[in-house]
Amino acid sequence: MSDQPDPSPVTAPYDALLLLSFGGPEGPDDVVPFLENVTRGRGIPRERLEEVGRHYFLFGGVSPINEQNRELLGAIRRDFADHGLDLPVHWGNRNWAPFLTDTLRDMAQAGHRRILTFATSAYASYSGCRQYRENLAEALAALDAEGLPLPRVDKIRHYFNHPGFVTPMVDATLAALAELPEDVRAGAHLAFTTHSVPTASADTSGPPEEHGDGGAYVAEHLDVARLIVERVRDETGTDHPWRLVYQSRSGPPHIPWLEPDIGDHLEELHASGAPAAVMVPIGFVSDHMEVKYDLDTEAVAKAAELGLPVSRASTVGADPRFVAGIRELVLERAAAERGAAVERCALGRLGPGHDVCPVGCCPGRVPLPAAAGADSPWAP
Ligand SMILES: CC1=C(CCC(=O)O)c2cc3nc(cc4[nH]c(cc5[nH]c(cc1n2)c(C)c5CCC(=O)O)c(CCC(=O)O)c4C)C(CCC(=O)O)=C3C
Numbered sequence: 001m002s003d004q005p006d007p008s009p010v011t012a013p014y015d016a017l018l019l020l021s022f023g024g025p026e027g028p029d030d031v032v033p034f035l036e037n038v039t040r041g042r043g044i045p046r047e048r049l050e051e052v053g054r055h056y057f058l059f060g061g062v063s064p065i066n067e068q069n070r071e072l073l074g075a076i077r078r079d080f081a082d083h084g085l086d087l088p089v090h091w092g093n094r095n096w097a098p099f100l101t102d103t104l105r106d107m108a109q110a111g112h113r114r115i116l117t118f119a120t121s122a123y124a125s126y127s128g129c130r131q132y133r134e135n136l137a138e139a140l141a142a143l144d145a146e147g148l149p150l151p152r153v154d155k156i157r158h159y160f161n162h163p164g165f166v167t168p169m170v171d172a173t174l175a176a177l178a179e180l181p182e183d184v185r186a187g188a189h190l191a192f193t194t195h196s197v198p199t200a201s202a203d204t205s206g207p208p209e210e211h212g213d214g215g216a217y218v219a220e221h222l223d224v225a226r227l228i229v230e231r232v233r234d235e236t237g238t239d240h241p242w243r244l245v246y247q248s249r250s251g252p253p254h255i256p257w258l259e260p261d262i263g264d265h266l267e268e269l270h271a272s273g274a275p276a277a278v279m280v281p282i283g284f285v286s287d288h289m290e291v292k293y294d295l296d297t298e299a300v301a302k303a304a305e306l307g308l309p310v311s312r313a314s315t316v317g318a319d320p321r322f323v324a325g326i327r328e329l330v331l332e333r334a335a336a337e338r339g340a341a342v343e344r345c346a347l348g349r350l351g352p353g354h355d356v357c358p359v360g361c362c363p364g365r366v367p368l369p370a371a372a373g374a375d376s377p378w379a380p
C-alpha cells in the first residue's frame with residue numbers, strides 16, 4: 001500500500017494547483033531590479049522606465065500585487081478546504097519572488113506530477129497568456145537541467161467570460177455608478193479599460209483563425225463590456241453609453257498600440273458634454289499598480305482638471321464568487337482531462353475558450369518554447 005493518500009477523485013488527475021502571476025516590488029530597493037526583470041530584451045525606452053519607476057516610488061516602492069495574490073492564495077485554499085478538495089495550492093511569479101522556477105522546483109520536489117495552472121490574466125494575448133506559458137517552459141527547462149523529474153503542467157482556459165469574473169464586475173460597476181452624484185448618474189458613460197498592447201500583438205492574439213481586427217484580445221474585452229452593459233441596464237433601467245479604451249501604454253512611440261488612451265477618452269467625453277464617467281478596469285483581476293497609478297492617480301487627476309465627475313469600479317480581487325469560479329474551472333478541467341462529461345460555464349457571445357492553446361496562438365516577436373499548449377516541447 002502506498003503511504004500517499006489517493007488523489008481526490010474530483011480534482012484527479014491533478015495533484016496541485018499553481019497560482020501564476022506577474023509579481024511586483026515590495027520595497028524601494030526592489031523597484032529597479034524588478035523593472036529590469038520585466039523589461040529584459042523588450043526594447044522599452046529609458047524614459048518610460050524612469051516614469052514607471054516613479055509610480056512605484058510614489059507608493060513607497062511597494063506594488064499592491066503581491067499582497068493581493070497572498071489574499072487570493074489564502075482565499076482559494078480556504079474555499080478548497082470548505083468544499084472538501086484536497087488539492088495543494090502554490091504561488092509563483094514571472095518577475096519577482098516567489099519566482100516561478102523556485103515554486104515549480106518546490107512542487108516537483110514535493111512529488112507533484114500533474115500541475116494545473118491558474119494565471120492572473122483572464123484574456124488571450126502574448127503578455128497575458130503565451131508569455132506565462134514561456135515562463136513555464138523556462139522553469140521546466142531549469143528543473144530539467146537540475147536533473148529533477150518534470151511534472152506535466154497544464155493551464156486553465158481564459159476565464160474573462162466565466163460568471164465568477166463577470167458577475168462581481170457587474171456589481172462593481174453598479175457600485176461605482178452609485179458613487180457618482182445622483183444628478184449625473186443616469187447620463188454617465190462607462191469607460192471599460194484594459195492594458196494597451198501593440199496593435200500587432202493584439203491582431204495576432206488568440207488562435208490563428210481569430211487573428212486580425214484586434215484579434216481575440218479586443219473581441220474578448222468587447223464581449224465582457226457588452227455583458228456588463230446589458231446587466232447594468234437590467235438592474236438600473238438605464239442604457240449607459242460605453243466604449244472600450246486602453247491604459248498603461250509602453251514601448252517606443254513609433255510603434256502603434258491600441259487606442260484611445262483613458263486620458264484622451266476622458267477629454268473627449270468632457271468635450272462632447274458627457275456629465276460623468278465610470279472607469280471599469282475589466283482588463284485586470286486585482287487593483288495593482290496599473291489601477292492604483294494609471295487610473296486612481298493619473299486619470300482621476302485628469303478628470304478633476306476637466307471638472308468631469310468620475311468613479312472607478314473595483315476589480316474582482318479575492319471576491320468569493322471569483323474564488324468559487326476558480327474552483328469550478330479547476331473541476332471543469334480535471335473532469336475534461338478524465339474524459340468525463342463537463343459543463344463549461346461561459347456568458348456572452350464567444351462561448352468557452354480552448355483548454356489547450358493551439359499552435360500559433362498569441363505568438364511573440366521571437367519564437368520561444370512554451371509549455372501547456374499544443375506546441376509544447378514538454379507535452380507527455
Ligand atoms: C496585457 C498586459 C497585462 C494584463 C495581463 C496580466 O496581468 O498579465 C499586464 C499586466 C501587468 N503589467 C505590470 C507591470 C508592467 N508591465 C510592463 C510592460 C508591459 N506590459 C504589457 C502588457 C500587459 N501587462 C506590455 C505589452 C508591456 C510592454 C513590455 C512587454 O512587452 O513586456 C512594465 C514595464 C514598464 C512599462 O512600460 O510599463 C511593467 C512594470 C503588472 C504589475 C503591476 C504591479 O506592480 O502592481 C501587471 C499585473
Ligand SMILES: [Fe+2]
Pocket residue numbers: 195
Ligand atoms: Fe504590463
